[in-house]
Amino acid sequence: MCEVHRSVFTEMAYICQKFQDLTTNDFIAVSSSNIVDKGSTTWRTPSNIALVKYWGKRDPQLPENPSISFTLNNCHTITSLSFEKKSKIDKSFSFKIIFEGEEKPSFQPKILLFFERIVTYVPFIRDYDFVISSENSFPHSSGIASSASGMSAISMCLMQLEKMLNPTISETYFYQKASFLARLGSGSACRSVKGELVVWGEHKEIKGSSDLFGVPFTSEIAEIFKNYQDTVLLVDKGEKQVSSTVGHDLMYGHPFAKCRFEQAYKNISKMKSILEKGAISDFITLVEKEALTLHAMMMTSQPYFILMKPKTLEIIQKIWDYREVKDSNICFTLDAGANVHLLYPKNEKQAVQIFIEEELAVFCQNRHYIHDEVGSGAIELTGL
Numbered sequence: 001m002c003e004v005h006r007s008v009f010t011e012m013a014y015i016c017q018k019f020q021d022l023t024t025n026d027f028i029a030v031s032s033s034n035i036v037d038k039g040s041t042t043w044r045t046p047s048n049i050a051l052v053k054y055w056g057k058r059d060p061q062l063p064e065n066p067s068i069s070f071t072l073n074n075c076h077t078i079t080s081l082s083f084e085k086k087s088k089i090d091k092s093f094s095f096k097i098i099f100e101g102e103e104k105p106s107f108q109p110k111i112l113l114f115f116e117r118i119v120t121y122v123p124f125i126r127d128y129d130f131v132i133s134s135e136n137s138f139p140h141s142s143g144i145a146s147s148a149s150g151m152s153a154i155s156m157c158l159m160q161l162e163k164m165l166n167p168t169i170s171e172t173y174f175y176q177k178a179s180f181l182a183r184l185g186s187g188s189a190c191r192s193v194k195g196e197l198v199v200w201g202e203h204k205e206i207k208g209s210s211d212l213f214g215v216p217f218t219s220e221i222a223e224i225f226k227n228y229q230d231t232v233l234l235v236d237k238g239e240k241q242v243s244s245t246v247g248h249d250l251m252y253g254h255p256f257a258k259c260r261f262e263q264a265y266k267n268i269s270k271m272k273s274i275l276e277k278g279a280i281s282d283f284i285t286l287v288e289k290e291a292l293t294l295h296a297m298m299m300t301s302q303p304y305f306i307l308m309k310p311k312t313l314e315i316i317q318k319i320w321d322y323r324e325v326k327d328s329n330i331c332f333t334l335d336a337g338a339n340v341h342l343l344y345p346k347n348e349k350q351a352v353q354i355f356i357e358e359e360l361a362v363f364c365q366n367r368h369y370i371h372d373e374v375g376s377g378a379i380e381l382t383g384l
């Protein structure tokens with residue numbers, strides 16, 4: 001190899017290596033060059049829906065298998081973070097939480113735990129009095145998990161503060177670290193920073209993928225998967241029967257866990273090829289199988305749970321019937337609860353939405369459902 005080529009090659013190999021080898025230490029904020037006494041920032045971040053599921057984690061918030069999700073658009077959280085330098089700096093955290101206009105001391109422990117987990121990476125959070133004001137676009141008691149959008153929104157705000165303190169940070173670092181912080185709040189939240197498809201968890205076929213943060217899926221996807229639609233059918237608006245934390249824990253010592261993690265890894269490879277090729281019928285099979293596998297893991301854990309409700313199954317049957325009779329490409333997925341996400345290509349939007357209103361709404365609590373679609377991730381709203 002000639003010298004010039006060799007040095008270019010070496011440099012590229014180094015960059016690739018560097019990119020892949022990002023470690024937690026790379027996310028420790030360097031001491032700030034700017035003085036920021038007070039200010040505020042506002043971000044809007046969406047929820048996401050996993051196609052290949054994350055279920056099972058190890059400390060500290062690292063996934064047992066890679067997952068991939070569509071970032072949503074309409075189901076989102078808007079968070080404003082106001083900050084003012086403490087009059088006397090100490091080691092404690094000082095924050096007040098306002099949720100939908102009301103002070104919420106009950107959210108305090110969750111945010112405190114989050115701050116404790118991230119303080120090594122954003123040590124400046126000890127220096128400020130914060131007011132965190134949040135609102136969700138979806139009703140609070142809708143059974144839609146708000147942790148993904150909520151934790152990613154706070155993370156974006158904190159990164160904005162880090163950027164004010166240190167304006168030299170790159171855009172790549174800004175978003176990767178936002179995802180890294182969000183992960184420490186709630187695993188799936190790291191997939192809510194960017195759009196439109198995000199992979200979280202190391203996988204040999206996904207360049208730059210990491211257990212530490214989500215990365216956008218950058219392969220060219222087939223036309224049919226662009227602007228994908230998701231209608232959330234709200235079967236059960238109550239509190240989740242099993243919290244994610246408890247659910248993930250049940251994977252420890254689960255007799256099928258190892259097999260499941262291997263399957264999910266393989267399913268990422270399958271999903272990559274499906275999205276690139278536009279293999280819609282394989283997509284349907286894989287997405288539904290992933291949802292049912294997640295639930296099967298919960299049905300076979302100790303203790304065991306059935307997270308679906310009778311109406312969940314009635315909806316699934318209706319979806320299958322409709323797909324067959326109408327030669328449609330609709331399919332369903334589920335989170336760890338009873339609500340159904342109905343996924344469909346944009347070209348079926350009109351017909352499917354009529355079907356939902358006429359045949360599925362009856363199975364939803366108060367006929368409540370939410371139309372959503374794939375979106376592009378976090379948006380800054382400061383000053384708007």
Ligand code: DP6
Nearest residue numbers: 050053054186187188244245335336
């Ligand atoms: C079923 O991200 O809510 O939605 O990391 O404990 O906050 P924690 O769990 P969480 O788990 C989400 C699991 C899931 C599948 C998924 O989104 O991949």
